[in-house]
Amino acid sequence: MTMAVDPIMMTLVQKRLDHISRYMGWAMTRTAQSPIFSESHDFSCFLSNARGDALSVADGLPIHTGGGDFAVRAVLRDYGGDLHDGDVFLLSDPYEAGGNHLPDWTIIRPIIVDDRFLGFASNRAHQSDIGGGAAGTYNAAATEIFHEGIRLPVLRLFERGRVREDLWRLLLLNSRTADLLDGDLAAMVGSTRTGRDRVVALAREYGLSETEGVFSAILDHAQTLMKEMIRTIPEGVYYGEDVSDTDCFESMDVPVRVTLTVKNEHLHVDFSGSAPQIRGFKNSSIANTSSAVFLAVMSFFNGRVPQNQGAMRQMTIEAPPGTVVNALPPAPMTMNTVHPTSEIVHAVWRALATAIPLEGYAGWGKTCYCISSGRKDDGRTYVMYHWNGSSGAGAVRGRDGFPAAGQLCTLGGMNLPNVETYEQIYPVKIHRSEMRKDSGGAGEFRGGTGLEYSASTYQPAEYSFRSEGSRKPTGYGIIGGEPGVKGTIAVTPLDGGDAVALPQYGIMQLGSARVDVSSPGGGGFGDPLRRDPLAVQRDVVDEIVSPEMARDVYGVVLSSNLLAVDLLATEALRQELLGVRCPTP
Structure with missing residues:
Protein backbone atom coordinates (compact mmCIF):
# COMPACT_ATOMS: atom_id res chain seq x y z
CA MET A 1 0.00 0.00 0.00
CA THR A 2 1.56 3.28 -1.10
CA MET A 3 -0.64 5.73 0.77
CA ALA A 4 -2.33 5.94 4.15
CA VAL A 5 -6.07 5.32 3.92
CA ASP A 6 -8.65 6.32 6.49
CA PRO A 7 -10.11 3.02 7.78
CA ILE A 8 -13.59 4.53 7.87
CA MET A 9 -13.31 5.50 4.21
CA MET A 10 -11.99 2.02 3.40
CA THR A 11 -14.97 0.43 5.13
CA LEU A 12 -17.44 2.70 3.37
CA VAL A 13 -15.93 1.95 -0.04
CA GLN A 14 -15.95 -1.81 0.66
CA LYS A 15 -19.65 -1.57 1.56
CA ARG A 16 -20.30 0.48 -1.58
CA LEU A 17 -18.58 -2.15 -3.73
CA ASP A 18 -20.54 -4.92 -2.06
CA HIS A 19 -23.76 -3.04 -2.70
CA ILE A 20 -22.79 -2.56 -6.36
CA SER A 21 -22.19 -6.31 -6.71
CA ARG A 22 -25.63 -6.97 -5.25
CA TYR A 23 -27.20 -4.35 -7.49
CA MET A 24 -25.67 -6.08 -10.50
CA GLY A 25 -27.33 -9.28 -9.27
CA TRP A 26 -30.70 -7.60 -8.90
CA ALA A 27 -30.46 -6.29 -12.46
CA MET A 28 -29.61 -9.79 -13.68
CA THR A 29 -32.45 -11.47 -11.77
CA ARG A 30 -35.05 -9.02 -13.07
CA THR A 31 -34.00 -9.09 -16.72
CA ALA A 32 -32.75 -12.67 -17.41
CA GLN A 33 -35.00 -15.03 -19.37
CA SER A 34 -34.08 -18.41 -17.88
CA PRO A 35 -35.53 -19.66 -14.58
CA ILE A 36 -32.02 -20.86 -13.75
CA PHE A 37 -31.27 -17.16 -13.18
CA SER A 38 -34.58 -15.49 -12.37
CA GLU A 39 -35.70 -18.28 -10.01
CA SER A 40 -32.60 -20.14 -8.84
CA HIS A 41 -29.87 -17.46 -8.97
CA ASP A 42 -27.22 -19.67 -10.60
CA PHE A 43 -24.95 -16.72 -11.40
CA SER A 44 -22.46 -14.49 -9.62
CA CYS A 45 -21.34 -10.88 -9.93
CA PHE A 46 -17.96 -9.53 -8.85
CA LEU A 47 -15.72 -6.49 -9.13
CA SER A 48 -11.95 -6.50 -9.66
CA ASN A 49 -9.11 -3.99 -9.67
CA ALA A 50 -6.88 -3.27 -12.67
CA ARG A 51 -4.65 -6.29 -11.90
CA GLY A 52 -7.62 -8.65 -11.85
CA ASP A 53 -7.78 -9.06 -8.06
CA ALA A 54 -11.34 -9.56 -6.86
CA LEU A 55 -12.44 -6.70 -4.57
CA SER A 56 -16.04 -7.69 -3.94
CA VAL A 57 -17.92 -10.95 -4.51
CA ALA A 58 -20.99 -9.98 -2.52
CA ASP A 59 -23.62 -11.39 -4.87
CA GLY A 60 -23.59 -14.98 -6.05
CA LEU A 61 -22.36 -18.52 -5.53
CA PRO A 62 -18.95 -19.00 -3.92
CA ILE A 63 -17.79 -21.62 -6.42
CA HIS A 64 -18.23 -19.05 -9.21
CA THR A 65 -16.27 -16.20 -7.70
CA GLY A 66 -13.39 -17.70 -5.73
CA GLY A 67 -11.56 -18.37 -9.00
CA GLY A 68 -12.87 -15.37 -10.93
CA ASP A 69 -9.40 -13.83 -11.01
CA PHE A 70 -8.27 -16.59 -13.42
CA ALA A 71 -10.83 -15.38 -15.96
CA VAL A 72 -10.07 -11.69 -15.54
CA ARG A 73 -6.35 -12.34 -15.87
CA ALA A 74 -7.01 -14.24 -19.09
CA VAL A 75 -8.55 -11.03 -20.47
CA LEU A 76 -5.50 -9.06 -19.31
CA ARG A 77 -3.22 -11.65 -20.89
CA ASP A 78 -4.92 -11.48 -24.29
CA TYR A 79 -6.13 -7.87 -24.44
CA GLY A 80 -4.32 -6.03 -21.65
CA GLY A 81 -2.85 -3.43 -24.02
CA ASP A 82 -6.06 -3.04 -26.01
CA LEU A 83 -8.87 -2.19 -23.58
CA HIS A 84 -11.41 0.52 -24.38
CA ASP A 85 -14.47 2.03 -22.78
CA GLY A 86 -17.49 0.06 -24.03
CA ASP A 87 -15.56 -3.18 -24.59
CA VAL A 88 -17.15 -6.35 -23.24
CA PHE A 89 -15.40 -9.73 -23.17
CA LEU A 90 -16.82 -13.25 -23.01
CA LEU A 91 -15.10 -16.53 -22.08
CA SER A 92 -15.76 -20.01 -20.68
CA ASP A 93 -13.00 -22.49 -21.47
CA PRO A 94 -11.39 -24.04 -18.37
CA TYR A 95 -8.13 -24.86 -20.13
CA GLU A 96 -7.63 -21.73 -22.23
CA ALA A 97 -9.54 -18.94 -20.53
CA GLY A 98 -9.56 -19.47 -16.77
CA GLY A 99 -13.11 -20.84 -16.68
CA ASN A 100 -14.62 -23.20 -14.13
CA HIS A 101 -16.45 -25.33 -16.68
CA LEU A 102 -17.97 -24.70 -20.10
CA PRO A 103 -21.57 -23.86 -19.06
CA ASP A 104 -20.36 -20.98 -16.86
CA TRP A 105 -19.99 -18.09 -19.27
CA THR A 106 -18.23 -15.05 -17.87
CA ILE A 107 -18.93 -11.53 -19.11
CA ILE A 108 -16.10 -9.14 -18.18
CA ARG A 109 -16.36 -5.37 -18.76
CA PRO A 110 -13.40 -3.01 -18.26
CA ILE A 111 -14.05 0.02 -16.06
CA ILE A 112 -12.36 3.06 -17.59
CA VAL A 113 -12.72 6.48 -16.01
CA ASP A 114 -11.53 9.53 -17.96
CA ASP A 115 -9.19 7.33 -20.05
CA ARG A 116 -7.79 5.71 -16.89
CA PHE A 117 -8.22 1.95 -16.47
CA LEU A 118 -9.59 1.20 -13.00
CA GLY A 119 -10.78 -2.43 -13.02
CA PHE A 120 -13.50 -4.80 -14.19
CA ALA A 121 -17.17 -5.59 -13.59
CA SER A 122 -17.96 -9.27 -14.20
CA ASN A 123 -20.87 -11.69 -14.23
CA ARG A 124 -20.39 -15.47 -14.37
CA ALA A 125 -23.60 -17.37 -15.15
CA HIS A 126 -24.49 -20.99 -15.89
CA GLN A 127 -26.21 -21.13 -19.29
CA SER A 128 -29.30 -23.27 -19.90
CA ASP A 129 -27.70 -24.98 -22.90
CA ILE A 130 -24.44 -24.59 -24.84
CA GLY A 131 -24.78 -27.47 -27.29
CA GLY A 132 -22.85 -30.69 -26.77
CA GLY A 133 -24.13 -34.22 -26.41
CA ALA A 134 -27.02 -33.57 -24.00
CA ALA A 135 -29.60 -30.86 -23.62
CA GLY A 136 -28.86 -28.75 -20.56
CA THR A 137 -25.07 -29.15 -20.97
CA TYR A 138 -24.65 -32.00 -18.43
CA ASN A 139 -23.60 -34.83 -20.73
CA ALA A 140 -22.92 -37.69 -18.35
CA ALA A 141 -21.65 -39.78 -21.28
CA ALA A 142 -18.84 -37.32 -22.06
CA THR A 143 -15.29 -38.67 -22.11
CA GLU A 144 -13.65 -35.53 -23.47
CA ILE A 145 -14.41 -31.83 -23.32
CA PHE A 146 -15.46 -31.74 -26.99
CA HIS A 147 -18.58 -33.72 -26.00
CA GLU A 148 -19.70 -30.97 -23.62
CA GLY A 149 -20.51 -27.97 -25.79
CA ILE A 150 -18.99 -24.91 -27.37
CA ARG A 151 -15.59 -23.84 -25.98
CA LEU A 152 -15.04 -20.10 -25.68
CA PRO A 153 -11.58 -18.54 -25.42
CA VAL A 154 -11.40 -14.85 -24.49
CA LEU A 155 -13.63 -13.13 -27.06
CA ARG A 156 -14.38 -9.43 -27.54
CA LEU A 157 -18.19 -9.49 -27.67
CA PHE A 158 -18.60 -5.69 -27.71
CA GLU A 159 -16.01 -3.35 -29.22
CA ARG A 160 -16.18 0.28 -28.03
CA GLY A 161 -19.88 -0.17 -27.30
CA ARG A 162 -20.83 -1.98 -30.53
CA VAL A 163 -21.91 -5.62 -30.38
CA ARG A 164 -20.25 -8.07 -32.76
CA GLU A 165 -23.42 -9.36 -34.39
CA ASP A 166 -21.63 -12.23 -36.16
CA LEU A 167 -20.28 -13.56 -32.87
CA TRP A 168 -23.65 -13.13 -31.16
CA ARG A 169 -25.32 -15.18 -33.91
CA LEU A 170 -22.62 -17.85 -33.61
CA LEU A 171 -23.36 -18.21 -29.90
CA LEU A 172 -27.11 -18.52 -30.47
CA LEU A 173 -26.58 -21.16 -33.17
CA ASN A 174 -24.76 -23.34 -30.66
CA SER A 175 -27.59 -23.45 -28.11
CA ARG A 176 -30.78 -25.52 -28.12
CA THR A 177 -32.38 -22.72 -26.09
CA ALA A 178 -31.33 -19.79 -28.26
CA ASP A 179 -34.41 -17.79 -27.30
CA LEU A 180 -33.37 -17.93 -23.65
CA LEU A 181 -29.68 -17.38 -24.35
CA ASP A 182 -30.42 -14.24 -26.35
CA GLY A 183 -32.11 -12.61 -23.38
CA ASP A 184 -29.79 -14.08 -20.74
CA LEU A 185 -26.65 -12.86 -22.48
CA ALA A 186 -28.16 -9.38 -22.81
CA ALA A 187 -29.00 -9.47 -19.09
CA MET A 188 -25.42 -10.40 -18.24
CA VAL A 189 -24.06 -7.58 -20.37
CA GLY A 190 -26.53 -5.15 -18.82
CA SER A 191 -25.60 -6.17 -15.28
CA THR A 192 -21.94 -5.39 -15.92
CA ARG A 193 -22.94 -2.02 -17.38
CA THR A 194 -24.78 -1.36 -14.12
CA GLY A 195 -21.66 -2.27 -12.16
CA ARG A 196 -19.40 -0.19 -14.37
CA ASP A 197 -21.57 2.92 -14.08
CA ARG A 198 -21.68 2.77 -10.29
CA VAL A 199 -17.96 2.19 -9.88
CA VAL A 200 -17.31 5.14 -12.20
CA ALA A 201 -19.59 7.29 -10.04
CA LEU A 202 -17.72 6.15 -6.92
CA ALA A 203 -14.34 6.97 -8.47
CA ARG A 204 -15.43 10.44 -9.54
CA GLU A 205 -16.80 11.09 -6.06
CA TYR A 206 -13.58 10.15 -4.27
CA GLY A 207 -11.03 10.85 -7.01
CA LEU A 208 -9.22 8.31 -9.17
CA SER A 209 -5.94 8.14 -7.24
CA GLU A 210 -7.76 7.99 -3.91
CA THR A 211 -10.03 5.21 -5.20
CA GLU A 212 -7.07 3.15 -6.40
CA GLY A 213 -5.46 3.63 -3.00
CA VAL A 214 -8.60 2.43 -1.23
CA PHE A 215 -8.75 -0.62 -3.51
CA SER A 216 -5.21 -1.54 -2.43
CA ALA A 217 -6.09 -0.93 1.21
CA ILE A 218 -9.13 -3.21 0.95
CA LEU A 219 -6.94 -6.08 -0.25
CA ASP A 220 -4.26 -5.40 2.38
CA HIS A 221 -6.89 -5.34 5.12
CA ALA A 222 -8.25 -8.75 4.06
CA GLN A 223 -4.71 -10.13 4.04
CA THR A 224 -4.13 -8.85 7.58
CA LEU A 225 -7.37 -10.39 8.83
CA MET A 226 -6.52 -13.69 7.13
CA LYS A 227 -3.19 -13.74 8.97
CA GLU A 228 -5.06 -13.25 12.23
CA MET A 229 -7.40 -16.13 11.43
CA ILE A 230 -4.54 -18.45 10.47
CA ARG A 231 -2.90 -17.70 13.81
CA THR A 232 -5.90 -19.32 15.50
CA ILE A 233 -4.86 -22.65 13.93
CA PRO A 234 -1.97 -24.40 15.69
CA GLU A 235 1.02 -24.65 13.39
CA GLY A 236 1.38 -28.13 12.00
CA VAL A 237 0.48 -30.53 9.20
CA TYR A 238 -3.09 -31.82 8.89
CA TYR A 239 -4.69 -34.34 6.58
CA GLY A 240 -8.13 -34.69 5.07
CA GLU A 241 -9.75 -36.95 2.51
CA ASP A 242 -13.10 -37.41 0.80
CA VAL A 243 -13.93 -40.09 -1.75
CA SER A 244 -16.29 -40.36 -4.69
CA ASP A 245 -17.39 -43.90 -5.52
CA THR A 246 -17.66 -43.64 -9.30
CA ASP A 247 -15.96 -42.28 -12.41
CA CYS A 248 -19.45 -41.88 -13.94
CA PHE A 249 -19.18 -45.20 -15.80
CA GLU A 250 -18.23 -47.79 -13.17
CA SER A 251 -17.83 -48.10 -9.44
CA MET A 252 -14.39 -47.13 -8.17
CA ASP A 253 -12.85 -45.03 -5.45
CA VAL A 254 -11.85 -41.54 -6.60
CA PRO A 255 -10.19 -39.96 -3.58
CA VAL A 256 -9.36 -36.31 -3.07
CA ARG A 257 -6.55 -36.09 -0.51
CA VAL A 258 -5.25 -32.90 1.01
CA THR A 259 -2.27 -32.09 3.21
CA LEU A 260 -2.71 -28.75 4.93
CA THR A 261 0.42 -27.12 6.29
CA VAL A 262 0.01 -24.19 8.69
CA LYS A 263 3.18 -22.19 9.22
CA ASN A 264 4.16 -18.54 9.58
CA GLU A 265 0.59 -17.24 9.13
CA HIS A 266 0.32 -19.13 5.85
CA LEU A 267 -1.75 -22.06 4.57
CA HIS A 268 -0.28 -24.44 2.03
CA VAL A 269 -2.91 -26.76 0.52
CA ASP A 270 -1.36 -29.78 -1.19
CA PHE A 271 -3.48 -32.26 -3.16
CA SER A 272 -0.66 -34.67 -3.94
CA GLY A 273 -1.97 -38.23 -3.62
CA SER A 274 -5.37 -37.41 -5.11
CA ALA A 275 -6.77 -39.67 -7.81
CA PRO A 276 -5.62 -39.36 -11.43
CA GLN A 277 -8.09 -37.62 -13.72
CA ILE A 278 -11.02 -39.85 -14.61
CA ARG A 279 -12.95 -40.82 -17.72
CA GLY A 280 -16.12 -39.03 -16.71
CA PHE A 281 -17.00 -35.35 -16.43
CA LYS A 282 -16.05 -34.91 -12.76
CA ASN A 283 -12.56 -33.49 -13.35
CA SER A 284 -11.63 -30.08 -11.97
CA SER A 285 -9.84 -27.21 -13.64
CA ILE A 286 -7.21 -25.39 -11.59
CA ALA A 287 -9.49 -22.33 -11.46
CA ASN A 288 -12.33 -24.43 -10.06
CA THR A 289 -10.07 -26.16 -7.54
CA SER A 290 -8.73 -22.80 -6.35
CA SER A 291 -12.29 -21.56 -5.98
CA ALA A 292 -13.26 -24.67 -4.00
CA VAL A 293 -10.32 -24.20 -1.62
CA PHE A 294 -11.25 -20.54 -1.16
CA LEU A 295 -14.83 -21.60 -0.42
CA ALA A 296 -13.73 -24.19 2.14
CA VAL A 297 -11.30 -21.94 4.01
CA MET A 298 -13.45 -18.80 4.00
CA SER A 299 -16.53 -20.66 5.20
CA PHE A 300 -14.49 -22.29 7.99
CA PHE A 301 -13.58 -18.81 9.20
CA ASN A 302 -17.32 -18.03 9.20
CA GLY A 303 -17.33 -14.68 7.42
CA ARG A 304 -14.68 -13.10 9.61
CA VAL A 305 -12.50 -12.23 6.59
CA PRO A 306 -13.68 -10.16 3.58
CA GLN A 307 -14.13 -12.35 0.53
CA ASN A 308 -11.59 -10.83 -1.81
CA GLN A 309 -8.25 -11.64 -3.34
CA GLY A 310 -6.33 -10.17 -0.43
CA ALA A 311 -7.29 -13.18 1.69
CA MET A 312 -5.93 -15.54 -0.96
CA ARG A 313 -2.45 -14.05 -0.61
CA GLN A 314 -1.97 -16.14 2.54
CA MET A 315 -2.75 -19.42 0.75
CA THR A 316 -0.89 -21.47 -1.82
CA ILE A 317 -2.32 -24.45 -3.65
CA GLU A 318 -0.43 -27.41 -5.04
CA ALA A 319 -2.56 -29.46 -7.42
CA PRO A 320 -0.50 -31.91 -9.49
CA PRO A 321 -1.35 -31.80 -13.23
CA GLY A 322 -3.13 -34.87 -14.48
CA THR A 323 -5.10 -35.43 -11.29
CA VAL A 324 -8.81 -35.10 -10.68
CA VAL A 325 -8.15 -31.66 -9.13
CA ASN A 326 -6.08 -30.33 -12.06
CA ALA A 327 -6.96 -32.32 -15.13
CA LEU A 328 -5.15 -32.09 -18.45
CA PRO A 329 -6.98 -31.69 -21.77
CA PRO A 330 -9.12 -33.08 -23.20
CA ALA A 331 -10.65 -34.36 -19.93
CA PRO A 332 -14.38 -33.52 -19.59
CA MET A 333 -15.31 -31.13 -16.79
CA THR A 334 -18.96 -30.10 -16.77
CA MET A 335 -19.80 -31.63 -13.38
CA ASN A 336 -16.74 -30.17 -11.65
CA THR A 337 -18.42 -27.24 -9.90
CA VAL A 338 -20.38 -29.84 -7.92
CA HIS A 339 -18.05 -32.86 -7.98
CA PRO A 340 -15.16 -32.96 -7.22
CA THR A 341 -15.82 -29.56 -5.61
CA SER A 342 -17.77 -31.27 -2.82
CA GLU A 343 -14.91 -33.70 -2.25
CA ILE A 344 -12.35 -30.86 -2.24
CA VAL A 345 -14.34 -28.85 0.30
CA HIS A 346 -14.99 -31.88 2.51
CA ALA A 347 -11.31 -32.86 2.44
CA VAL A 348 -10.20 -29.35 3.45
CA TRP A 349 -12.88 -29.14 6.15
CA ARG A 350 -11.77 -32.52 7.56
CA ALA A 351 -8.16 -31.35 7.67
CA LEU A 352 -9.11 -28.12 9.44
CA ALA A 353 -11.31 -30.02 11.88
CA THR A 354 -8.34 -32.12 13.00
CA ALA A 355 -6.60 -28.84 13.87
CA ILE A 356 -9.56 -27.22 15.66
CA PRO A 357 -12.13 -29.99 16.29
CA LEU A 358 -14.83 -27.85 17.91
CA GLU A 359 -14.80 -25.47 14.95
CA GLY A 360 -15.31 -28.31 12.47
CA TYR A 361 -18.15 -28.61 9.95
CA ALA A 362 -20.15 -31.78 9.38
CA GLY A 363 -20.53 -32.87 5.77
CA TRP A 364 -23.28 -31.92 3.35
CA GLY A 365 -25.36 -34.56 1.59
CA LYS A 366 -24.26 -34.98 -2.02
CA THR A 367 -26.38 -34.72 -5.14
CA CYS A 368 -29.27 -37.04 -5.94
CA TYR A 369 -31.61 -35.64 -8.59
CA CYS A 370 -31.90 -35.20 -12.35
CA ILE A 371 -32.35 -32.74 -15.18
CA SER A 372 -35.11 -33.26 -17.74
CA SER A 373 -35.39 -31.66 -21.16
CA GLY A 374 -37.68 -31.89 -24.13
CA ARG A 375 -39.90 -29.97 -26.51
CA LYS A 376 -42.72 -27.65 -25.53
CA ASP A 377 -45.93 -27.55 -27.56
CA ASP A 378 -44.55 -24.61 -29.57
CA GLY A 379 -41.48 -26.64 -30.56
CA ARG A 380 -38.99 -24.83 -28.33
CA THR A 381 -36.59 -26.81 -26.17
CA TYR A 382 -36.88 -26.60 -22.40
CA VAL A 383 -34.38 -27.64 -19.75
CA MET A 384 -35.67 -28.21 -16.20
CA TYR A 385 -33.40 -28.69 -13.20
CA HIS A 386 -35.14 -30.73 -10.49
CA TRP A 387 -33.46 -28.68 -7.78
CA ASN A 388 -36.39 -29.22 -5.42
CA GLY A 389 -34.68 -32.52 -4.68
CA SER A 390 -31.79 -30.74 -2.91
CA SER A 391 -29.79 -32.26 -0.06
CA GLY A 392 -29.31 -31.14 3.54
CA ALA A 393 -26.34 -29.23 4.96
CA GLY A 394 -24.04 -30.34 7.77
CA ALA A 395 -24.34 -29.06 11.33
CA VAL A 396 -21.81 -26.93 13.20
CA ARG A 397 -21.36 -26.22 16.88
CA GLY A 398 -24.31 -24.13 18.02
CA ARG A 399 -26.50 -24.60 14.92
CA ASP A 400 -28.37 -27.37 13.16
CA GLY A 401 -27.64 -27.92 9.48
CA PHE A 402 -29.78 -26.04 6.97
CA PRO A 403 -32.56 -28.13 5.41
CA ALA A 404 -32.50 -28.70 1.65
CA ALA A 405 -29.70 -26.18 1.22
CA GLY A 406 -28.77 -27.20 -2.31
CA GLN A 407 -25.36 -28.25 -3.54
CA LEU A 408 -22.36 -27.71 -1.26
CA CYS A 409 -20.71 -25.48 -3.86
CA THR A 410 -23.46 -22.89 -3.33
CA LEU A 411 -23.31 -22.82 0.50
CA GLY A 412 -27.06 -22.28 0.41
CA GLY A 413 -26.81 -19.36 -2.01
CA MET A 414 -28.91 -20.95 -4.74
CA ASN A 415 -32.67 -20.68 -4.35
CA LEU A 416 -35.05 -23.61 -4.69
CA PRO A 417 -37.39 -22.77 -7.57
CA ASN A 418 -40.98 -21.79 -6.96
CA VAL A 419 -43.15 -24.85 -7.56
CA GLU A 420 -46.06 -22.92 -9.10
CA THR A 421 -43.73 -21.09 -11.48
CA TYR A 422 -42.21 -24.34 -12.68
CA GLU A 423 -45.66 -25.78 -13.35
CA GLN A 424 -46.46 -22.74 -15.49
CA ILE A 425 -43.38 -22.87 -17.71
CA TYR A 426 -42.69 -26.63 -17.96
CA PRO A 427 -44.92 -29.63 -18.83
CA VAL A 428 -44.69 -30.86 -15.24
CA LYS A 429 -46.84 -31.39 -12.17
CA ILE A 430 -45.02 -31.29 -8.83
CA HIS A 431 -46.83 -33.50 -6.36
CA ARG A 432 -44.56 -33.21 -3.34
CA SER A 433 -41.70 -31.12 -2.03
CA GLU A 434 -41.30 -31.48 1.73
CA MET A 435 -38.65 -32.15 4.35
CA ARG A 436 -37.58 -35.79 4.60
CA LYS A 437 -38.17 -37.26 8.04
CA ASP A 438 -35.17 -38.82 9.86
CA SER A 439 -32.78 -37.85 7.07
CA GLY A 440 -30.55 -35.37 8.95
CA GLY A 441 -27.64 -36.93 10.82
CA ALA A 442 -28.34 -37.19 14.54
CA GLY A 443 -26.23 -35.05 16.83
CA GLU A 444 -26.20 -32.51 19.61
CA PHE A 445 -26.80 -30.28 16.61
CA ARG A 446 -28.76 -32.11 13.94
CA GLY A 447 -27.83 -32.34 10.30
CA GLY A 448 -30.05 -30.60 7.78
CA THR A 449 -32.86 -32.65 6.27
CA GLY A 450 -33.12 -33.70 2.67
CA LEU A 451 -36.38 -33.49 0.74
CA GLU A 452 -39.09 -35.83 -0.43
CA TYR A 453 -39.81 -34.69 -3.99
CA SER A 454 -42.13 -36.06 -6.62
CA ALA A 455 -42.91 -34.64 -10.07
CA SER A 456 -44.57 -35.95 -13.21
CA THR A 457 -43.53 -34.92 -16.71
CA TYR A 458 -46.34 -35.46 -19.20
CA GLN A 459 -44.26 -35.59 -22.38
CA PRO A 460 -41.31 -37.70 -23.52
CA ALA A 461 -38.09 -36.21 -22.20
CA GLU A 462 -34.36 -36.73 -21.97
CA TYR A 463 -33.11 -37.25 -18.40
CA SER A 464 -29.60 -36.60 -17.12
CA PHE A 465 -28.97 -38.27 -13.76
CA ARG A 466 -26.50 -37.15 -11.08
CA SER A 467 -26.84 -39.42 -8.08
CA GLU A 468 -23.53 -39.08 -6.25
CA GLY A 469 -25.31 -39.41 -2.90
CA SER A 470 -27.36 -42.53 -3.70
CA ARG A 471 -25.02 -45.40 -2.79
CA LYS A 472 -23.78 -44.46 0.66
CA PRO A 473 -24.18 -41.72 3.29
CA THR A 474 -22.17 -38.69 2.16
CA GLY A 475 -22.98 -36.06 4.79
CA TYR A 476 -20.47 -37.24 7.40
CA GLY A 477 -20.92 -36.50 11.09
CA ILE A 478 -18.24 -35.14 13.43
CA ILE A 479 -17.46 -35.04 17.16
CA GLY A 480 -19.79 -38.01 17.74
CA GLY A 481 -22.47 -36.85 15.29
CA GLU A 482 -23.98 -39.38 12.90
CA PRO A 483 -24.01 -39.17 9.09
CA GLY A 484 -27.08 -38.08 7.18
CA VAL A 485 -28.92 -40.81 5.33
CA LYS A 486 -28.18 -41.58 1.70
CA GLY A 487 -30.51 -40.57 -1.11
CA THR A 488 -32.70 -42.47 -3.53
CA ILE A 489 -34.12 -41.62 -6.95
CA ALA A 490 -36.69 -43.50 -8.99
CA VAL A 491 -38.44 -42.94 -12.31
CA THR A 492 -41.74 -44.69 -13.05
CA PRO A 493 -43.55 -44.54 -16.42
CA LEU A 494 -46.97 -42.91 -16.20
CA ASP A 495 -48.45 -45.66 -18.36
CA GLY A 496 -48.20 -48.05 -15.42
CA GLY A 497 -44.99 -49.83 -16.32
CA ASP A 498 -42.28 -50.92 -13.89
CA ALA A 499 -39.80 -48.46 -12.43
CA VAL A 500 -36.83 -47.82 -14.72
CA ALA A 501 -33.39 -49.14 -13.74
CA LEU A 502 -31.37 -45.93 -13.39
CA PRO A 503 -27.64 -45.27 -13.73
CA GLN A 504 -25.86 -43.31 -11.02
CA TYR A 505 -24.75 -40.98 -13.82
CA GLY A 506 -26.18 -41.22 -17.31
CA ILE A 507 -28.51 -40.00 -20.04
CA MET A 508 -31.82 -41.70 -20.80
CA GLN A 509 -34.69 -41.02 -23.22
CA LEU A 510 -37.98 -41.81 -21.48
CA GLY A 511 -41.67 -41.35 -22.09
CA SER A 512 -43.98 -39.50 -19.74
CA ALA A 513 -42.90 -40.43 -16.24
CA ARG A 514 -42.88 -39.59 -12.53
CA VAL A 515 -39.61 -38.76 -10.75
CA ASP A 516 -39.39 -39.53 -7.03
CA VAL A 517 -36.41 -38.27 -5.05
CA SER A 518 -35.53 -38.76 -1.40
CA SER A 519 -32.49 -36.56 -1.11
CA PRO A 520 -29.57 -37.10 1.32
CA GLY A 521 -29.27 -35.41 4.69
CA GLY A 522 -26.39 -33.49 6.22
CA GLY A 523 -24.20 -34.82 9.01
CA GLY A 524 -24.71 -34.16 12.70
CA PHE A 525 -22.35 -32.43 15.15
CA GLY A 526 -21.77 -33.88 18.62
CA ASP A 527 -23.27 -36.73 20.61
CA PRO A 528 -27.04 -37.09 19.96
Missing part, protein backbone atom coordinates in the same frame (compact mmCIF):
# COMPACT_ATOMS: atom_id res chain seq x y z
CA LEU A 529 -27.56 -37.87 23.66
CA ARG A 530 -26.44 -34.30 24.44
CA ARG A 531 -29.16 -32.71 22.30
CA ASP A 532 -31.63 -30.52 24.15
CA PRO A 533 -34.72 -32.74 24.70
CA LEU A 534 -36.98 -29.79 23.88
CA ALA A 535 -35.23 -29.41 20.50
CA VAL A 536 -35.88 -33.10 19.83
CA GLN A 537 -39.52 -32.71 20.85
CA ARG A 538 -39.87 -29.74 18.49
CA ASP A 539 -38.39 -31.78 15.63
CA VAL A 540 -40.90 -34.56 16.30
CA VAL A 541 -43.83 -32.14 16.25
CA ASP A 542 -42.47 -30.67 13.01
CA GLU A 543 -42.22 -34.22 11.58
CA ILE A 544 -38.50 -33.83 10.94
CA VAL A 545 -37.68 -36.60 13.45
CA SER A 546 -39.86 -39.62 14.16
CA PRO A 547 -40.88 -40.55 17.73
CA GLU A 548 -38.93 -43.78 17.27
CA MET A 549 -35.71 -41.95 16.39
CA ALA A 550 -36.29 -39.53 19.26
CA ARG A 551 -36.41 -42.48 21.64
CA ASP A 552 -33.83 -44.86 20.16
CA VAL A 553 -31.15 -42.39 19.00
CA TYR A 554 -31.66 -39.22 21.02
CA GLY A 555 -32.88 -40.99 24.17
CA VAL A 556 -35.89 -38.68 24.54
CA VAL A 557 -39.18 -39.97 25.96
CA LEU A 558 -42.25 -38.00 24.89
CA SER A 559 -45.79 -37.93 26.16
CA SER A 560 -48.45 -39.83 24.23
CA ASN A 561 -49.55 -36.66 22.44
CA LEU A 562 -45.88 -35.73 21.69
CA LEU A 563 -46.36 -32.27 23.22
CA ALA A 564 -44.24 -32.76 26.33
CA VAL A 565 -40.94 -34.36 27.37
CA ASP A 566 -40.84 -36.82 30.27
CA LEU A 567 -37.61 -35.51 31.77
CA LEU A 568 -37.14 -38.25 34.37
CA ALA A 569 -37.73 -41.04 31.87
CA THR A 570 -35.48 -39.29 29.37
CA GLU A 571 -32.61 -39.08 31.85
CA ALA A 572 -32.99 -42.75 32.72
CA LEU A 573 -33.11 -43.80 29.06
CA ARG A 574 -30.05 -41.75 28.20
CA GLN A 575 -28.10 -43.39 31.03
CA GLU A 576 -29.23 -46.77 29.74
CA LEU A 577 -28.15 -45.97 26.18
CA LEU A 578 -24.80 -44.70 27.42
CA GLY A 579 -24.34 -47.96 29.28
CA VAL A 580 -25.04 -49.97 26.14
CA ARG A 581 -22.63 -47.81 24.16
CA CYS A 582 -19.87 -47.86 26.79
CA PRO A 583 -20.40 -50.98 28.93
CA THR A 584 -18.67 -51.14 32.30
CA PRO A 585 -15.62 -53.43 32.05
